[in-house]
Structure formats: C-alpha cells, structure tokens
Amino acid sequence: MRKPPYEITLKPYGQALLELARQRPEIVCLGADLTRQTETDIFRDALPGRFINAGMAEANMIGIAGGLARAGHVVFVNTFGVFCTRRCFDQVAMSIAYPALNVKIVGFMPGLSSPGGPSHQAIEDVALMRALPNMTVVEPADAVEVRQAVAAIADRPGPVYMRLKRGETPIIFDDDHRLDLNRAQVLTSGERCDICLLAAGMMLPAALAAAGVLESRGLHVRVMNVPVIKPLDAATILAATRHSRLVITAENHSIIGALGSAVAEVLAEAGLAVPLRRIGIADVFAESGSREYLFHRYGLGTQNILNAAWRGLELEGPVPAAPVVESVPGAYAPV
Amino acid sequence: MVGQQHATYDLRRLAAQIRLSATRMVAIQGFGYLGQALSSAEIFGVLFGGGLVRPGRDRFVLAPGHYVIALYAVAAAVGLLEPRELESYGKDGALLEAIGTERTPLVDLVCGSLGQGLSGAIGFALAAHLAGEERDIYAFLSDGEMQEGQTWEAAMFAAHNCHRMGRLVVVVDANSSQVDGPVPSVLPIEPLADKWRAFGWRALEVDGHDVDALSAALASRSDHSQPLVVIARTEIFGRMKSMPAGVDGHFIKLDPALERALIAELEAALA
Numbered sequence: 256m257r258k259p260p261y262e263i264t265l266k267p268y269g270q271a272l273l274e275l276a277r278q279r280p281e282i283v284c285l286g287a288d289l290t291r292q293t294e295t296d297i298f299r300d301a302l303p304g305r306f307i308n309a310g311m312a313e314a315n316m317i318g319i320a321g322g323l324a325r326a327g328h329v330v331f332v333n334t335f336g337v338f339c340t341r342r343c344f345d346q347v348a349m350s351i352a353y354p355a356l357n358v359k360i361v362g363f364m365p366g367l368s369s370p371g372g373p374s375h376q377a378i379e380d381v382a383l384m385r386a387l388p389n390m391t392v393v394e395p396a397d398a399v400e401v402r403q404a405v406a407a408i409a410d411r412p413g414p415v416y417m418r419l420k421r422g423e424t425p426i427i428f429d430d431d432h433r434l435d436l437n438r439a440q441v442l443t444s445g446e447r448c449d450i451c452l453l454a455a456g457m458m459l460p461a462a463l464a465a466a467g468v469l470e471s472r473g474l475h476v477r478v479m480n481v482p483v484i485k486p487l488d489a490a491t492i493l494a495a496t497r498h499s500r501l502v503i504t505a506e507n508h509s510i511i512g513a514l515g516s517a518v519a520e521v522l523a524e525a526g527l528a529v530p531l532r533r534i535g536i537a538d539v540f541a542e543s544g545s546r547e548y549l550f551h552r553y554g555l556g557t558q559n560i561l562n563a564a565w566r567g568l569e570l571e572g573p574v575p576a577a578p579v580v581e582s583v584p585g586a587y588a589p590v
Numbered sequence: 591m592v593g594q595q596h597a598t599y600d601l602r603r604l605a606a607q608i609r610l611s612a613t614r615m616v617a618i619q620g621f622g623y624l625g626q627a628l629s630s631a632e633i634f635g636v637l638f639g640g641g642l643v644r645p646g647r648d649r650f651v652l653a654p655g656h657y658v659i660a661l662y663a664v665a666a667a668v669g670l671l672e673p674r675e676l677e678s679y680g681k682d683g684a685l686l687e688a689i690g691t692e693r694t695p696l697v698d699l700v701c702g703s704l705g706q707g708l709s710g711a712i713g714f715a716l717a718a719h720l721a722g723e724e725r726d727i728y729a730f731l732s733d734g735e736m737q738e739g740q741t742w743e744a745a746m747f748a749a750h751n752c753h754r755m756g757r758l759v760v761v762v763d764a765n766s767s768q769v770d771g772p773v774p775s776v777l778p779i780e781p782l783a784d785k786w787r788a789f790g791w792r793a794l795e796v797d798g799h800d801v802d803a804l805s806a807a808l809a810s811r812s813d814h815s816q817p818l819v820v821i822a823r824t825e826i827f828g829r830m831k832s833m834p835a836g837v838d839g840h841f842i843k844l845d846p847a848l849e850r851a852l853i854a855e856l857e858a859a860l861a
Contacts, residue, residue: 286770288734288737288768288769288770288776288777289769289770290769290770291769291770292769308770308776308777309777310737310776310777311704311705311734311735311737311738311768311776311777312737312738312739312777314739315739337703338703342703370688371688371689371702372655372687372688372689372690372691372702373691373692373702374655374689374691374701374702374703375689375702375703540692542683542687542691542693543680543684543687543688543689543691544682544683545682548682548683552683
C-alpha cells in the first residue's frame with residue numbers, strides 16, 4: 256500500500272469503461288447532461304453510436320436503461336449519485352431492480368465530496384440502493400479498484416449501484432491489489448486485535464491514518480476495506496471482529512442504512528457483544544463547502560476516528576492528534 | 591422575504607450592477623456560476639428593481655439554485671442585503687452558498703435539484719388562495735429544467751387549477767445553455783411557447799435583455815383564466831463583449847485577465 260499524500264489520477268472510470276466497451280459490443284453508456292463530469296466524454300467521443308444523452312431527465316433515462324437491458328444490452332447509467340437514486344427511486348426499483356436487469360448505475364460525488372450543498376450531496380444513496388432486492392452496491396476506495404470494478408460489475412449479473420468520487424481519484428493500493436466483489440479485505444493484520452476498523456470508499460485514507468496513530472500508541476488495529484456493501488462479506492467481517500474489543504465503521508454517508516448499519520446487523524445476528532461506533536454523517540443534511548471543511552465539520556476526519564477509538568476503549572489521557580498531512584497540489588491527503 | 595424596498599431603479603444600470611457584483615463574487619474563488627447571472631441580470635433587475643416582487647408580500651421561488659448568485663447581487667443593489675455580505679459568497683461556512691439551500695436568505699423556496707420549483711410555487715399559490723391572501727407568486731425557472739418531466743406535471747396542474755392560482759407568474763431564462771452544451775444539442779425543448787400554450791398557459795416571448803419588454807410582459811395582467819409564463823430569450827453571457835467564445839457557460843473558470851476585462855466593460859457601462 257502507498258503512503259499519503261496519495262498520487263492522483265484522472266478519469267480512471269471513464270478510461271476503463273471505454274476499454275471494456277471496445278471489447279464488449281453489448282455495452283451502452285447513458286448520461287443525463289453531466290457527460291464530462293461523469294468521465295464519459297471519452298466514451299462519447301470514441302463510441303458515439305453507443306452513447307446516449309437523455310438530457311436532464313433521469314426518470315426517463317432509467318426507464319430507457321431498462322428497455323435496453325431487456326433487449327440484451329449491458330447498460331452503464333452515469334450521473335451524480337443524488338440524481339440516479341433519490342430523484343428516480345421508483346423507476347430504479349420497478350424498471351431495474353425488480354426485473355433484475357443488467358443495468359449498472361454509477362453515481363458520482365458521494366457524500367460530502369460535493370461542494371454543492373444538500374441538493375448535490377448523496378448522503379443516503381447507499382441506504383436507498385441497499386434496500387432494493389437484487390441490487391449490488393459497490394464503493395471502490397481508489398483508482399486501482401475503480402479500474403477493476405468496471406469489468407467486475409459488468410460481469411456480475413443483474414443491477415449494480417456503484418458510487419464514485421468525482422475528479423481527482425487517489426491511488427492508494429499497489430498495482431497488484433485485487434478487487435473481489437465477494438470479499439472484504441483485511442489490510443493490516445496481526446494475531447491480536449484491539450480495534451477493527453472497517454472503511455468504505457473515501458474514508459479508507461482516514462482509517463489508515465488513524466490506524467497508524469493508534470498503532471504508535473501500542474494498540475493493535477485491524478483495518479478492513481469494504482468495497483462491496485451489499486452483499487456484505489459477513490464471514491470475513493465476523494472472523495476479523497470476533498476477538499476485537501471495539502469495532503468502528505467509517506463511511507462518507509449517513510450513519511443510517513449503509514456500511515455501519517450493515518455491519519451492525521451482521522454483528523448482532525451473530526451474537527457478538529463487541530461495542531460498535533459508527534463514523535459518518537450524523538443524520539443531518541450538510542451545507543456547501545470544500546471537502547476539507549465539510550469532512551471536519553460533519554465528523555468524517557481522521558480525528559473523529561481517533562476520538563471514537565479512544566472513548567470506545569475508555570483509554571486514559573487526551574486523545575492523540577491526527578497527523579497533519581500537507582495538502583499538495585496534484586496529490587490527495589486524508590482529512 | 592426580508593426588507594421593505596419598493597423603490598424602482600434605472601433597470602439598465604441595475605442589470606450592469608448585477609453583472610459587476612456577480613463577476614466580483616465569482617472572482618473570489620476564480621470559478622463559479624457566472625453565466626447564470628450574466629444571462630439573467632435584466633430578469634432579476636426587473637423583478638426586484640422594477641417594483642414587481644413586493645418583499646414581505648409576494649412569494650419568490652428560484653427553481654434553479656445555481657442562479658442564486660444573481661439574487662444576491664440584485665438584493666445587495668436594492669438594499670435587501672448588506673453589500674459586504676457578497677464578499678463571503680461560496681466560502682466555507684458562508685451563508686451565501688453557491689447553490690441555494692434551505693439556509694438561503696431572500697427566497698421563499700430555492701431548489702438545487704432542478705425541475706421542482708414550479709410545483710412549490712403552485713403550493714404557495716394554493717396556500718394564498720386558501721388563506722384569502724392577495725399575493726403574487728413569481729417563479730423563476732431555467733430552460734434546461736424543461737427537460738425534467740415534473741415541470742410539465744406542474745404546468746398541467748396549474749392550468750387546470752388556475753382559479754386557485756391567484757396571480758402565478760413564471761419567468762423562464764431561456765439562455766439555451768446547459769452543462770453538456772447548447773440545449774438543442776442535448777435534448778431540444780422547442781417550441782417552448784407553444785408547449786406552454788398547449789398545457790393551458792398564456793405564454794409571452796420577449797428579448798430577455800430588453801428591460802422594457804420584460805417589464806411589460808411580467809406586469810401584464812390577464813383575466814386570471816390562465817397562468818402567465820414569460821419566456822425571456824437571453825444569451826448565456828448577457829451579450830458581454832469581453833467574454834471569449836467557447837467558454838463553459840454553466841460553470842465559468844475566471845482567470846485574472848478575463849476578470850479584469852469583464853469588470854472594465856461593466857464599469858464603463860456604469861460610468
């Protein structure tokens with residue numbers, strides 16, 4: 256694994272989708288007036304016959320996607336996360352999820368990564384999509400995973416929702432990292448585990464940073480990357496948490512309905528009595544602002560994970576401070 | 591609505607002032623929704639500086655929240671907002687956010703998710719009718735959101751229920767610009783006036799940069815048998831000579847040279 260500040264790359268999704276579509280003629284690409292913003296301008300320019308701009312009309316676009324999929328296409332639908340989940344939820348449910356069609360809905364600007372305020376911040380998209388039968392829900396953590404996720408979700412039969420950071424995408428994993436849609440990954444492991452820290456998507460850098468601080472204070476921390484929130488890899492999660500003193504989930508999403516909730520369900524149904532702390536947006540709508548500002552203000556920073564760990568284990572003394580990673584242009588630093 | 595301003599203004603100068611303030615606000619971060627203010631400056635000037643929207647009495651709905659920059663600019667010009675507040679536009683923690691939210695001052699409803707504003711305006715109209723209140727309801731819409739089906743659900747409802755709509759006036763900034771490019775290149779919406787007429791509305795089309803034509807159209811009273819929509823034909827950069835061709839109209843990157851050129855042109859217009 257690489258170290259922060261992480262190198263960044265541009266349009267890993269758009270490039271991977273185009274490469275796959277060149278090999279797979281059944282793939283078509285739909286958008287709703289956000290072509291460059293969803294990295295699909297390169298698809299549009301290279302394969303214009305298989306690119307369809309539905310305009311600013313998401314409900315219609317989802318219905319069109321259903322028709323294309325019934326006719327045998329693998330359909331990638333691209334817009335901001337808010338507009339392909341909350342805006343047209345019934346259409347996604349009835350036109351895509353219920354008939355279990357091969358439509359891959361890709362929602363950009365997850366959680367508080369959008370400066371555009373509540374209208375543009377997808378804080379409950381995972382909860383909505385996770386509640387739909389037949390739906391797979393994926394959130395890659397970095398560009399290495401994004402590149403692999405495109406082919407992986409195309410190969411997975413049925414509907415998929417994938418949420419993706421827009422714009423500069425960090426490279427966290429080494430090139431030999433393998434994304435498996437059936438597995439959560441334990442990234443740091445030892446025999447002992449005081450804290451099991453499960454992160455999804457944009458919260459992985461903060462989880463790794465927090466783990467580094469806690470390890471330096473003599474605690475044993477197991478960090479898990481959970482790129483598939485549904486179906487959740489319960490076996491790996493139970494194995495990793497069974498002998499932990501504390502479990503912390505970290506997600507760029509409301510604490511209701513997504514990773515934290517899904518992990519809580521697994522732990523409770525298995526009868527594990529381990530305490531759980533959920534790092535996420537605390538059931539509030541946020542506001543406009545930069546990622547750094549919003550992550551601090553709404554409790555998505557490395558410090559918030561450290562606070563939860565310290566208080567969750569009832570440790571003595573002041574909570575250690577999160578490392579300050581200089582924000583370098585052209586690089587990605589955890590908040 | 592805050593304030594109680596009723597004065598009328600030199601509307602051409604007011605439009606230039608709106609553009610100048612918006613340019614300075616976008617210059618703070620070097621990017622933002624400037625095209626929206628440049629195209630709609632006369633519309634906002636006429637609504638708030640021409641004695642149409644009566645703050646405290648009428649309702650104002652801003653459907654596309656990206657246009658809130660123009661509202662801030664006109665509000666500062668007509669005394670509804672402290673001018674130095676504009677300096678905080680778009681900054682972390684500021685009240686004046688780049689896309690309108692529930693915190694946004696000066697509006698009764700602002701939507702950042704497009705296509706929902708007219709429905710809310712109809713709700714205000716019904717409420718005024720139920721309460722027996724004499725209020726005018728103004729709804730500002732953008733042409734791109736005509737692509738959202740909800741716009742037409744609302745249009746159909748308003749015409750059918752026009753006896754309960756009071757004086758509902760919709761103004762559409764038809765600048766033919768959306769994120770992916772000119773509206774006709776993405777998904778054409780024309781013939782716009784005929785579409786509204788087919789949905790039961792009285793539709794007027796005017797040059798949206800002509801303050802006299804806008805004023806006359808927006809003030810025109812009908813017999814309440816039909817709601818009124820004014821389609822204001824505008825250009826995304828408001829006919830500013832300094833704006834080079836090929837700039838992204840939805841979200842402008844404003845480099846220092848372009849900023850200086852725009853400000854010089856607008857200051858000359860105001861001199």
